[in-house]
Amino acid sequence: MAATVIDGKLIAQRVKDEIQKRVDNLKAKGITPGLGVILVGEDPASQAYVGMKEKTCKKLGIHSEVYRLPGNTSEKEVLELIERLNNDDNIHGILVQLPLPKHIDEWKVLDRINPQKDVDGFHSINVGNLSIGRDAFVPCTPLGVIVMLEHCNIDLTGKHVVVVGRSNIVGKPMAQLALQRHATVTIAHSRTKDLGAITRQADVLIVAVGRPKMITKDMVKEGAIVIDVGINRVESGLVGDVDFDSVKEVAAQITPVPGGVGPMTIAMLMHNTVLSAERR
Numbered sequence: 001m002a003a004t005v006i007d008g009k010l011i012a013q014r015v016k017d018e019i020q021k022r023v024d025n026l027k028a029k030g031i032t033p034g035l036g037v038i039l040v041g042e043d044p045a046s047q048a049y050v051g052m053k054e055k056t057c058k059k060l061g062i063h064s065e066v067y068r069l070p071g072n073t074s075e076k077e078v079l080e081l082i083e084r085l086n087n088d089d090n091i092h093g094i095l096v097q098l099p100l101p102k103h104i105d106e107w108k109v110l111d112r113i114n115p116q117k118d119v120d121g122f123h124s125i126n127v128g129n130l131s132i133g134r135d136a137f138v139p140c141t142p143l144g145v146i147v148m149l150e151h152c153n154i155d156l157t158g159k160h161v162v163v164v165g166r167s168n169i170v171g172k173p174m175a176q177l178a179l180q181r182h183a184t185v186t187i188a189h190s191r192t193k194d195l196g197a198i199t200r201q202a203d204v205l206i207v208a209v210g211r212p213k214m215i216t217k218d219m220v221k222e223g224a225i226v227i228d229v230g231i232n233r234v235e236s237g238l239v240g241d242v243d244f245d246s247v248k249e250v251a252a253q254i255t256p257v258p259g260g261v262g263p264m265t266i267a268m269l270m271h272n273t274v275l276s277a278e279r280r
């Protein structure tokens with residue numbers, strides 16, 4: 001039996017339709033949600049992502065300001081810009097596009113953002129609050145995965161969720177969110193021995209490692225749900241971390257790349273920005 005393909009683009013559109021109503025409600029009260037985006041350097045992928053965020057803001061009527069700074073911008077200048085946006089009442093969300101050039105200390109920059117405007121959920125305070133189950137801004141990609149599962153009526157209670165990847169922006173917060181939803185959670189990574197033996201136990205397999213097509217059919221249990229967070233540019237185009245064509249033969253449900261988690265990430269950024277505006 002071939003898997004059902006989860007349509008991330010469609011679910012993201014549904015989510016954005018709901019966000020649109022909230023934007024309209026805020027505007028009726030004289031509040032326009034505002035997002036400030038800081039991009040340092042000329043990395044083409046980063047420029048494309050920032051462009052997509054800008055476009056989505058425009059569509060929903062969210063005010064956006066994008067600061068495109070040259071690659072040699074000093075850390076001090078970035079910190080000063082963040083300070084300015086922290087104090088700007090028209091800006092409810094601040095996002096610093098990652099990765100930053102090597103001469104800039106990423107954590108120092110992220111920790112300068114007012115935690116109440118930290119719509120990426122990368123500030124230490126939000127990371128800490130998420131880990132102890134307190135109210136926090138939740139990173140957009142893992143939040144997008146959760147919302148996507150909810151839209152597919154997939155309840156994580158008691159399920160074995162295997163997260164492959166332990167990054168601070170996806171793997172770790174993903175594991176926290178699955179745990180909050182009462183899953184049994186395993187985190188695997190590049191040093192995991194016999195990865196296949198672990199991934200084959202997954203009821204829900206979430207992969208975020210950045211290695212093209214590394215998850216193959218033999219690593220997936222019959223009837224599993226497979227969520228592919230990877231986005232890899234290869235000669236043939238854009239591929240995920242999951243070997244889609246073989247894995248779809250065994251999985252019950254699977255997300256494609258593109259058109260899976262990516263569009264959900266953007267929708268969640270809009271959600272967090274509107275949430276921040278609603279809270280103020």
Ligand SMILES: Nc1nc(=O)c2c([nH]1)NC[C@@H]1CN(c3ccc(C(=O)N[C@@H](CCC(=O)O)C(=O)O)cc3)C=[N+]21
Pocket residue numbers: 048049052095096097098099120140141231238257258259260261262263264265266
């Ligand atoms: N501070 C920060 N926050 C981020 O959220 C952040 C970041 N830095 N750095 C880079 C990653 C990457 N990311 C993506 C968002 C949407 C798609 C997306 O919508 N992709 C589409 C199309 C992709 C394409 O065609 O290029 C898809 O998968 O269908 C992809 C990648 C956000 N990131």
